[in-house]
Amino acid sequence: MDRTGPWLRAAEGAMLLGPDGVPAPTVFAEMSALAAATGAINLGQGFPDEDGPRAVLDAAVDAIRRGMNQYPPGRGTPDLRQAVAEHQERWYGLEVDPDRQVLVTAGATEALAATLLAFVEPGDEVVTFEPFYDAYGALIRLAGGTHVTVPLTAPDFLPDETALRAAFSDRTRAVLVNTPHNPTGRVLPREVLQTVVDLATRHDAVVITDEVYEHLTFRVPHLPIATLPGAAERTVSISSAGKTFNTTGWKIGWLTAPADLVEAIVSVKQYLTFVNGAPFQPAVATGLRLPDAVFAGIAAELAAKHQLLAGGLRAAGFEVLEPDGGYFVLADAAPLGFTDARELCLRLPELAGVVGVPVSAFVRPDHAAGYRSLVRFAFCKRRSVLDEAVARLGALAAAR
Numbered sequence: 176m177d178r179t180g181p182w183l184r185a186a187e188g189a190m191l192l193g194p195d196g197v198p199a200p201t202v203f204a205e206m207s208a209l210a211a212a213t214g215a216i217n218l219g220q221g222f223p224d225e226d227g228p229r230a231v232l233d234a235a236v237d238a239i240r241r242g243m244n245q246y247p248p249g250r251g252t253p254d255l256r257q258a259v260a261e262h263q264e265r266w267y268g269l270e271v272d273p274d275r276q277v278l279v280t281a282g283a284t285e286a287l288a289a290t291l292l293a294f295v296e297p298g299d300e301v302v303t304f305e306p307f308y309d310a311y312g313a314l315i316r317l318a319g320g321t322h323v324t325v326p327l328t329a330p331d332f333l334p335d336e337t338a339l340r341a342a343f344s345d346r347t348r349a350v351l352v353n354t355p356h357n358p359t360g361r362v363l364p365r366e367v368l369q370t371v372v373d374l375a376t377r378h379d380a381v382v383i384t385d386e387v388y389e390h391l392t393f394r395v396p397h398l399p400i401a402t403l404p405g406a407a408e409r410t411v412s413i414s415s416a417g418k419t420f421n422t423t424g425w426k427i428g429w430l431t432a433p434a435d436l437v438e439a440i441v442s443v444k445q446y447l448t449f450v451n452g453a454p455f456q457p458a459v460a461t462g463l464r465l466p467d468a469v470f471a472g473i474a475a476e477l478a479a480k481h482q483l484l485a486g487g488l489r490a491a492g493f494e495v496l497e498p499d500g501g502y503f504v505l506a507d508a509a510p511l512g513f514t515d516a517r518e519l520c521l522r523l524p525e526l527a528g529v530v531g532v533p534v535s536a537f538v539r540p541d542h543a544a545g546y547r548s549l550v551r552f553a554f555c556k557r558r559s560v561l562d563e564a565v566a567r568l569g570a571l572a573a574a575r
Contacts (some may be wrong), residue, residue, distance in 0.1 A: 206219035209521070215523070216529050218530060218554070220532075231458050231461055235425075238453070243454045244454060251277065252457065257460075259271070259429050259431065260276075263412075269399070269407070280428045283385060283415040287311070287314055289444040291315060291318045293442065295319060298346065299319070302323045302351070304334060304353065306538050309537065321346070325338050325339050332496075333361070340374060343375075343378050345378065348381065350382055354368070355392055355501045357388070360497075360504065362499035363398075376405050384412045386414045387413075387415050389419075392499055392500030397500070409436075411440070416428070416462060419473060421555075477555065483562070484565065492572055502555040506531075516548050527571050532550065534550065
């Protein structure tokens with residue numbers, strides 16, 4: 176008798192089990208524990224260490240005081256669903272019915288889980304780019320699907336068109352696209368996204384997007400797949416408030432999609448969390464309605480923090496691969512003489528009092544060769560923390 180259950184089998188398929196069959200900690204938990212044990216600055220896990228817009232925080236406090244502390248409606252509060260619809264129209268020109276085409280979820284991760292569980296059956300294939308956020312592999316496996324990847328290789332982190340086309344087959348049920356991309360920070364260009372749409376249309380696949388960094392771009396604007404020709408009728412667009420408004424602990428996400436797709440996802444979501452975050456939903460609605468200048472300021476502040484950390488990494492001897500957006504910068508440790516980024520990350524607390532994450536954690540072991548010397552560092556921290564991290568990284572340069 177198989178006593179592991181589907182989650183443990185999914186974890187095993189996503190390389191999340193240790194040699195004894197017990198679920199292993201993720202690389203983020205491992206490196207965060209290392210930072211805590213050594214007093215190193217944790218630039219491994221992507222969470223901010225300062226609060227977001229005051230108006231958003233005050234709205235949550237006000238909602239609690241007004242008694243919004245019980246179950247919200249299953250699809251989300253009407254005002255937040257309306258705010259999401261307004262957001263899609265305001266920023267991208269997408270018309271969305273707040274009552275039939277919007278679903279509020281427990282962060283983007285639940286939206287991804289519910290969508291994959293709704294549409295993927297055993298034997299179906301799901302295409303993603305690689306490197307990929309670690310939850311993707313486990314969620315695809317949990318749904319019974321087969322994970323097919325298309326590499327994004329340094330230095331530009333763009334897919335080869337031939338490889339992208341070859342990844343699709345008659346068994347392709349869905350394609351999951353993350354842009355702006357974690358961990359590379361690449362904003363995928365229109366021609367790549369249109370190729371994805373065309374291939375999904377040809378193979379009658381659902382397009383699932385992870386757009387949590389949509390407002391955090393530096394040089395190029397975010398382009399939602401749903402705006403492209405042929406995309407709207409088959410696309411589930413997913414985002415969340417956590418990254419934009421520095422409220423990662425609130426876990427308020429949402430998805431927009433055609434009504435029939437939302438219905439299918441609701442049928443799964445209602446048995447996952449059911450509902451969540453009642454007082455945070457009006458607060459996120461407040462955030463989505465903030466002026467354009469606030470969103471521009473959030474992105475500009477993050478871009479300045481990136482430049483601060485990137486400069487310190489270059490001075491320490493890393494080769495820096497510039498992101499288009501997001502929370503992270505990739506740095507190649509090969510110029511420092513480290514060809515194994517995991518080995519370096521384990522030693523960084525001792526060498527420089529800083530923690531990063533090896534990019535190999537975002538790829539399958541047999542695909543790691545092109546990423547082996549790359550480290551991901553988070554710059555979504557207070558400037559004083561980044562200043563200290565840069566000063567500490569100087570020890571690497573001094574030791575060369």
